[in-house]
Amino acid sequence: MGEKVLMKGNEAIGEAAIRANCKCFFGYPITPQTEISAYLSRKMPKIDRVFLQAESEIAAINMIYGAAGTGIRCMTSSSSPGISLKAEGISYIAGAELPCVIVNIVRGGPGLGSIQPAQSDYFQATKGGAHGDFNMPVYAPASIQEMVDLVQDAFDTADMYRTPVMVMGDGMLGQMMEPVEFKEREAKVLPEKTWAACGLKGRKKHNVINSLYLKSEILEQHNLKLQEKFKEITKNETRYEMYNCDGESDLIMVAYGTTSRICKNVIKMAEKEGIKLGLIRPITLWPFPLEAFEKSINSTKHGYISVEMSCGQMVEDVRLSVEGRKPVHFYGRTGGMVPHPDDILDKVREIVGGAK
Template identity: 60%
Template sequence: MAKILMKGNEAFGKAAIEAGCRYFFGYPITPQNEVPEYMSKELPKVEGVFVQAESEVAAINMVYGAAGAGARVMTSSSSPGIALKQEGITYAAGAELPCVVLNVMRGGPGLGSIQPSQADYFMSTRGGGNGDYRTPVFAPATVQEAVDMIMEAFEVADFYRTPTMVVADGMIGQMMEPVEFNEPKKRDLQPKDWATIGTKGERKPNIVNSLYLEPEILEQHCLKLEKKYKEIEKNEVQYEMYKTDDAEIVLVAYGTTSRIVKSAIEILREEGIKAGLIRPKTLWPFPFEAFDNIPNAKSLLTVEMSTGQMIEDVQLAIQGKLPVHFHGRPGGMAPSPTEIADKAKTIVEEQLAIGGAR
């Protein structure tokens, strides 16, 4: 298929439809408004249904209902809107209902700003609702990856019967890039014989529920979910290693920030500093294994559009073997390649000074 120029938010919508999504429930909030706008125009053309709900809470519960009937369904919002959806997301996780939730992140906390941010890392990867649950989280760095990851998210959601998230900072939602819509990679999916589609007098009714009043039964359910999450951790990790083979300082970043970091790496290498990048494509499961493959690294620098959240996973990954530094710009500010390179040079110079002192 030939490439076409699309805005990120519209590409999200088209990718969902190409992946078989026929139901969308949402509520407007900047900077993701083009997603519901696109779905409102395009879903009826494929006999799909778009509903602008009265609130984010209503939207996620409509998603719960459609998912419970076995439909491919999606919702999208931006940071404070996703916060409102967290109760419904944990309900869907508890009831094992597949759906896709897109978060086009903006600055926070609270209403914050409408500028791009990455401050929803904790909310996305730790589970913003109650209880023992996790959601797979994809983090695209380009509009093409936005397309590919939305398509894959539907497959992952159905394969594991779980809500699946795609998180993109606002820049990805608003930028325009050439993309192509290839046939999504299909998984061997089981029939949705658990769905509430009516018995037709042929079987007992299916029950979609996340309420378990007997603690022994709930314990078994939670252990079943945990076993599923272990399988996701084992099978669904994705990451990119960029110039890490000889890197003495390894930067860690995701999303748009990783693209800025790549420019900083070119600056550093032109000045003789061997720098590389680990880019998580899945924020959960986090690519801990990638940190076992940086043989020449002497230090790490985590770069985020926040005050520092992914850095905790980086620290867990490296297990104290190397120092972990941080550079962040919160509130909707994006770091520049020059400031990232300057931070990395300072770290390298301090290391050399310590080495010389010894």
């Protein structure tokens, strides 16, 4: 075990990116993720790496396009409205098959909303996030330690599949402090970046980075190629935790990020009343962990409840996973309100009919 240090979530993200050999960061400040930029602005110039505060989120994501096109590791970060501004560039990056990491520390919306924590960007992150037929892997950490680990994993996943990868945490994770350990990581065997636009390097023709295909037949073939890649990511990279799901449950909760930690407390509270609850925690929001529902569908009496800091976005994927075989319930808070364990337990009692 290495030494643990107490760090704020946003700063831990910055340090994790440095240790993952991120060479360039382009971003623009917005609460509640600004400390990522502040941390990297102090650290990166000292180790001969590029930190640049762009004039806007739109500029930042297009700088990422350029840097990623050369094959170097690069990252941007923002919070909800800023990610919306980056959407066009994210689609270009996905279309051009460029690896990069995008961090979203989610705040309440829609519009400018609030600076309080939320999970209401789930649709935006998991249903493409911008125009066109594409998906990108989305990691949802539930602790500062997991935030560190998943940021480093995200760079590897991006390089493995030539894709943008998002790490999505709520504002609470960005602002809270916890002990973290920066572990020694085994270097993954990753594909050589023979596609990168970085000079001829012995080739007869320059590599060209592009997402424009004017002939429909060619664009269709490109899209079909991308779909095969997304199938491969789904097969290899889906991650989840099943907590207290051994044996039969009265009800299984589905939650991610900070909300999943609250749900683990609810499980302990319910146990005292004789109510057996389980938890499915998606670690990848895309690909969504369908397998966890196949494993648990026959062992839950009253089905599932999706618990979210939103008006009910992930619940749609839960319903698709369950395919009508069991009831799917929902409990959510929105606008920056955080679900309280007592209120979740009240909803559980309502569903299961009280203590058994």
